[in-house]
Amino acid sequence: MTIAADEPLIVPDTQYHGLLGLLPAAWRPYIQLARIDRPIGSWLLYWPGAWAILLAGGGRSHWPLLLWFALGSWAMRGAGCVYNDIVDRDLDRMVARTRARPVASGRVSLKAAWAWLMILCAIGLVVLVQLRWEAQLVALASLGLVAGYPFMKRITWWPQAWLGLVFAWALPTGWVAVTGTIHPAMLWLYGGAIAWVIGYDTIYALQDREDDALVGIRSSALRMGEHARAGICGFYAVAILCWAIAFWQMRPQVIALLPLLPVASHLAWQAITLETSRTDTKTGENALARFRSNRFAGLLMALACGVLGTTA
Numbered sequence: 001m002t003i004a005a006d007e008p009l010i011v012p013d014t015q016y017h018g019l020l021g022l023l024p025a026a027w028r029p030y031i032q033l034a035r036i037d038r039p040i041g042s043w044l045l046y047w048p049g050a051w052a053i054l055l056a057g058g059g060r061s062h063w064p065l066l067l068w069f070a071l072g073s074w075a076m077r078g079a080g081c082v083y084n085d086i087v088d089r090d091l092d093r094m095v096a097r098t099r100a101r102p103v104a105s106g107r108v109s110l111k112a113a114w115a116w117l118m119i120l121c122a123i124g125l126v127v128l129v130q131l132r133w134e135a136q137l138v139a140l141a142s143l144g145l146v147a148g149y150p151f152m153k154r155i156t157w158w159p160q161a162w163l164g165l166v167f168a169w170a171l172p173t174g175w176v177a178v179t180g181t182i183h184p185a186m187l188w189l190y191g192g193a194i195a196w197v198i199g200y201d202t203i204y205a206l207q208d209r210e211d212d213a214l215v216g217i218r219s220s221a222l223r224m225g226e227h228a229r230a231g232i233c234g235f236y237a238v239a240i241l242c243w244a245i246a247f248w249q250m251r252p253q254v255i256a257l258l259p260l261l262p263v264a265s266h267l268a269w270q271a272i273t274l275e276t277s278r279t280d281t282k283t284g285e286n287a288l289a290r291f292r293s294n295r296f297a298g299l300l301m302a303l304a305c306g307v308l309g310t311t312a
Contacts, residue, residue: 029102030116033085034078040292041081044200046073047298048193049170052186054305055250058178065131065177069170072127079120080146080166086113087150091217097208135177142169154216157223160201164194185249192242199235199267200294202228206276206287228276236267243301247308259304266297 023031035041049069053062085092085103092104102108108116128136145166152159171193175186198220205212205221206228212219224231240260247256270293275286 029107030112033082033102033108033113033116034120035081036074036078039074040295042074042077043295043298044197045077045167045170046070047295047302048168048190049073049174050298050302051189051193051305052171052174053178054302055185055189055246055309056175056178056183057309058174059306059309062178065174068127068130069174072124073170075120075123075127079117079124080149082113082117082120083146084150086110086117095208095212095217131173131177132180134180135173138176139169139173142166142173145169153218155218157218158198158220159218160198160205160220161194163201164197167197168193183249185246188242188246188249192239192246195235195239195242196267196294196297199232199239200270200291200297202232202235203270203274203287204291206274207284226276229271229274232274233271236271240264240267243304247304250308251311256308259307260301263297263300263304266293266300270294270297 031037046069049072050066053059053065053069058065085101088098089101089104092098092101098104103110103113128139131139145162149159149162149166152162156162168190171190172182172186175189176182202220202224205219208217208219209221212222220231221228240263243260243263244257247260250256270290273286274290
């Protein structure tokens with residue numbers, strides 16, 4: 001299947017229209033397929049791993065891990081997107097926001113998409129071998145979750161919860177890469193990261209409610225309906241509570257919780273200013289902006305982990 005001549009070849013939420021225009025035409029579909037033009041996903045995959053490294057005290061002793069995790073997040077997020085688009089190509093053709101995707105539109109063949117996926121995985125393998133063997137095992141344990149994610153929207157109203165398991169997995173990997181062990185603080189930090197992912201991905205799913213309902217795609221945004229804002233507030237509250245417990249595990253003093261105030265305030269701002277109306281044409285733009293702002297939320301949380309990790 002190919003798209004019509006008047007169909008946009010660049011998705012509305014790309015962040016690099018100019019960059020795509022400068023690249024050779026043959027490269028552009030592969031850049032889009034791996035979402036390199038939309039780096040927010042790489043940031044969201046990266047931050048939980050960075051939190052773990054910093055809270056575990058590895059900001060100084062294991063600082064190269066922050067760079068390796070950045071490369072790994074970029075490569076594996078791209079690989080995940082390619083795999084997702086291969087699996088979802090038929091559904092993507094039925095949704096306005098996704099029908100111009102390279103595989104769904106026919107600009108990239110299935111064979112070429114699989115080859116691009118293997119290249120990205122090879123980069124991820126380079127990162128994997130930099131980790132201690134315990135962390136390698138933790139990282140490899142995520143493959144089943146990653147493989148199952150594209151199918152969740154077909155069988156559950158909560159694919160965002162499964163995405164939380166996947167997108168937060170860098171956290172236990174990062175913690176074990178620094179310490180070689182599992183700590184209760186890590187488990188609470190991971191639980192909070194899952195709740196955070198559910199919250200922000202529900203915001204993202206608000207953009208597609210009408211199309212998703214028509215083609216039978218399930219999401220937490222559809223499940224919560226008019227209560228989406230309350231649900232997002234609830235998941236963000238759970239995230240902050242879990243992170244507070246994690247910080248308390250590291251340093252059982254009230255002062256240890258103070259670094260969480262900036263990120264808590266930011267998440268509250270997201271939920272309060274989020275537009276959830278189905279009839280407001282600006283809802284999609286508003287939701288996309290709030291979703292993207294989680295890159296900043298992740299940075300605030302990283303600073304909090306860094307502060308506590310150097311003093312605990």
